[in-house]
Amino acid sequence: MxxxxxxxxxxxxxxxxxxxxxxxxxPAILYIDLHLIHEVTTPQAFTMLxxxxxxxxxxxxxxxxxxxxxxxxxxxxFKDIEVAGADAxxxxxxxxxxxxxxxxxxxxxxxxxxxxxxxxGPELGLTxxxxxxxxxxxxxxxxxxxxxxxxxIGTTExxxxxxxxxxxxxxxxxxxxxxxGNLNNGVTAKDLVLAIIGKLGVDGxxxxxxxxxxxxxxxxxxxERMTICNMSIEAGAKAGMIAPxxxxxxxxxxxxxxxxxxDWDLAxxxxxxxxxxxxxxxxxxxxxxxxxxxxxxxxxxxxxxxxNINDPIPINGDASHNKAIDYMEITPGKSLQNxxxxxxxxxxxxxxxxxxxxAAAHILKDRKVANNVKMLVVPGSQRIKADAERLGLNxxxxxxxxxxxxxxxxxxxxxxxxTVDSGKLSVSTSNRNFEGRQGKGSRTILASPLxxxxxxxxxxxxxxxxxx
Amino acid sequence: xxxLTKIKSKAVVLKSKDVDTDQIIPARFLTTTSKKGLxxxxxxxxxxxxxxxxxxxxxxxxxxxxxxxxxxxxNNFGCGSSREHAPWALLDYxxxxxxxxxxxxxxxxxxxxxxxxxxVVTEDILSMLMDIPRPYLSICIEKSExxxxxxxxxxxxxxxxxxxCLIEGIDQLGYLKRNINLIEKFEEKRLWTP
Ligand code: SF4
Numbered sequence: 001m002x003x004x005x006x007x008x009x010x011x012x013x014x015x016x017x018x019x020x021x022x023x024x025x026x027p028a029i030l031y032i033d034l035h036l037i038h039e040v041t042t043p044q045a046f047t048m049l050x051x052x053x054x055x056x057x058x059x060x061x062x063x064x065x066x067x068x069x070x071x072x073x074x075x076x077x078f079k080d081i082e083v084a085g086a087d088a089x090x091x092x093x094x095x096x097x098x099x100x101x102x103x104x105x106x107x108x109x110x111x112x113x114x115x116x117x118x119x120x121g122p123e124l125g126l127t128x129x130x131x132x133x134x135x136x137x138x139x140x141x142x143x144x145x146x147x148x149x150x151x152x153i154g155t156t157e158x159x160x161x162x163x164x165x166x167x168x169x170x171x172x173x174x175x176x177x178x179x180x181g182n183l184n185n186g187v188t189a190k191d192l193v194l195a196i197i198g199k200l201g202v203d204g205x206x207x208x209x210x211x212x213x214x215x216x217x218x219x220x221x222x223x224e225r226m227t228i229c230n231m232s233i234e235a236g237a238k239a240g241m242i243a244p245x246x247x248x249x250x251x252x253x254x255x256x257x258x259x260x261x262x263d264w265d266l267a268x269x270x271x272x273x274x275x276x277x278x279x280x281x282x283x284x285x286x287x288x289x290x291x292x293x294x295x296x297x298x299x300x301x302x303x304x305x306x307x308n309i310n311d312p313i314p315i316n317g318d319a320s321h322n323k324a325i326d327y328m329e330i331t332p333g334k335s336l337q338n339x340x341x342x343x344x345x346x347x348x349x350x351x352x353x354x355x356x357x358x359a360a361a362h363i364l365k366d367r368k369v370a371n372n373v374k375m376l377v378v379p380g381s382q383r384i385k386a387d388a389e390r391l392g393l394n395x396x397x398x399x400x401x402x403x404x405x406x407x408x409x410x411x412x413x414x415x416x417x418x419t420v421d422s423g424k425l426s427v428s429t430s431n432r433n434f435e436g437r438q439g440k441g442s443r444t445i446l447a448s449p450l451x452x453x454x455x456x457x458x459x460x461x462x463x464x465x466x467x468x
Numbered sequence: 469x470x471x472l473t474k475i476k477s478k479a480v481v482l483k484s485k486d487v488d489t490d491q492i493i494p495a496r497f498l499t500t501t502s503k504k505g506l507x508x509x510x511x512x513x514x515x516x517x518x519x520x521x522x523x524x525x526x527x528x529x530x531x532x533x534x535x536x537x538x539x540x541x542x543n544n545f546g547c548g549s550s551r552e553h554a555p556w557a558l559l560d561y562x563x564x565x566x567x568x569x570x571x572x573x574x575x576x577x578x579x580x581x582x583x584x585x586x587x588v589v590t591e592d593i594l595s596m597l598m599d600i601p602r603p604y605l606s607i608c609i610e611k612s613e614x615x616x617x618x619x620x621x622x623x624x625x626x627x628x629x630x631x632x633c634l635i636e637g638i639d640q641l642g643y644l645k646r647n648i649n650l651i652e653k654f655e656e657k658r659l660w661t662p
Contacts, residue, residue: 019650019651019654020647020650024628025627025628025629025632026629026632027629029644029650029651031651031654031655043501044502044503044552046501047501047502047503048503048641051502154550155552156552156581156640156641159641160641160644163641163645164641164644164651165655166651168640168644
């Protein structure tokens with residue numbers, strides 16, 4: 001019997017979706033199983049369809065939500081208030097009418113299914129192992145936590161997928177990131193992924209699809225795995241993937257849109273063959289020992305500028321390092337601990353799931369947010385919001401002095417009016433700390449929900465471990 | 469899209485360096501929902517006075533530049549954000565080719581996706597072109613050749629697929645649509661569709 005070439009998880013999913021192989025002069029045609037759309041990156045794509053009298057090829061594989069420019073104020077006010085700014089309102093209105101015109105299912109304001117696009121896909125069971133998933137948003141990599149090949153695309157490509165259910169793609173290289181050992185108390189998946197980005201650098205993953213492996217990953221919950229895959233893009237990678245296992249299947253089993261009955265058995269059989277073959281080769285390897293890690297915080301203006309919370313900020317660096325130090329108004333050679341904080345944001349597709357909210361609430365219970373701090377807690381979806389309220393987490397946050405909002409991207413990119421004022425410093429559980437990302441002139445420290453909550457209490461960047 | 473095999477045109481020379489996507493098309497025009505009509509906002513803040521009238525000093529507003537299909541610009545053209553509106557605006561204005569000594573990667577990718585040809589030339593060639601008020605250039609897509617005003621020929625780089633799309637007059641969507649029968653077959657033969 002001839003031996004088959006051992007394949008990685010990525011290669012298996014890639015091969016199963018090839019409509020036409022790539023050649024030296026032509027890219028591959030890759031079939032897309034699930035296309036998630038939101039209000040910001042779709043208007044031109046729909047116009048293109050209209051102008052060319054094209055239809056959406058597979059409406060069943062296309063799902064819409066509204067998250068980027070939607071307000072996070074209470075839902076009963078949605079209909080009465082203007083969505084922040086006329087532009088945002090216009091985008092939301094267009095999204096509603098486009099989905100109607102092209103017969104696409106949209107989770108509108110009053111839907112319990114509405115939420116951040118990368119939170120609701122998994123939550124509904126739409127995100128499944130072995131699928132190809134795209135969305136006009138770079139953090140589509142989140143869905144890779146299920147063993148899907150998921151990546152962000154531009155508006156032109158959104159049009160391609162709407163019209164043909166396919167994309168032109170060049171095959172990426174593979175990068176194995178192997179993590180073994182136990183994370184210490186107070187060290188979370190967010191700290192791990194920040195450490196990975198710190199090690200790889202913001203372009204270390206360029207041209208690659210990362211596969212996260214090792215016993216640290218296999219003992220993680222789906223929510224933790226999503227946090228990891230979410231930030232693959234911050235290391236420059238196109239996508240991040242984790243092989244599906246029993247944790248994945250248990251998570252998916254009773255989700256509303258997961259395969260049912262006979263389909264479940266068929267799916268399971270397929271999913272079970274997706275893991276990388278034992279002797280599969282990757283183009284690049286790195287290894288990390290989980291037990292070495294501590295809570296991490298970013299100090300600069302890209303996610304690769306990251307240190308252990310107790311370590312001093314590097315003194316020497318290149319021009320962009322120095323520019324970042326100036327912008328952030330921090331002191332090299334000193335740690336960030338005790339640096340005054342103005343805003344704390346718990347939310348975004350990185351850290352807005354129930355377990356993230358629970359972690360923050362655990363620290364905030366019977367404690368108060370410091371007077372000088374404005375704290376916003378924004379659940380990732382309406383369903384998470386409802387679940388959290390059932391557990392009374394909203395009460396804990398409110399009693400501590402934090403604001404409890406409707407779901408959405410909110411302060412992650414400040415498109416809906418939830419912004420950090422110029423010059424203010426925010427500790428945020430989101431994924432990007434670029435200059436002005438959270439509002440013009442805003443400064444951002446990325447951290448875990450635990451670190452964010454501890455910092456809210458002290459009004460300063462704080463190590464969460466003393467509260468655990 | 470029309471088939472593009474040869475382009476012969478006077479070029480507009482924009483001497484500025486590091487022209488970023490915000491200058492090509494300012495962010496406040498991104499809320500439009502069509503690619504069409506973006507051409508009138510191309511280089512908006514350079515092209516128009518505060519009161520909306522044309523600034524006669526801006527190069528695009530000089531009469532003899534009307535109808536140019538080629539834009540020559542200073543080093544590092546198209547840097548900044550990944551917005552696809554930048555190539556859309558250029559194309560809608562009527563520009564088919566952008567020439568510079570460096571063109572930002574994302575802009576280059578977005579351009580080729582939409583049928584705008586980016587040509588990277590040497591610093592020397594660029595400075596020579598910059599010294600001629602309205603250089604007349606011809607481009608042979610088939611051979612990837614740019615013929616300079618002194619009749620010298622410069623061989624530019626382009627990937628095979630983008631070249632094919634330009635010659636065939638299709639964009640990426642056109643290429644995908646050509647293969648729709650393969651897509652149908654693929655959908656039919658899939659054992660288990662999620
Ligand atoms: S939460 Fe932030 S990163 Fe995630 S989809 Fe929204 S804007 Fe993008």
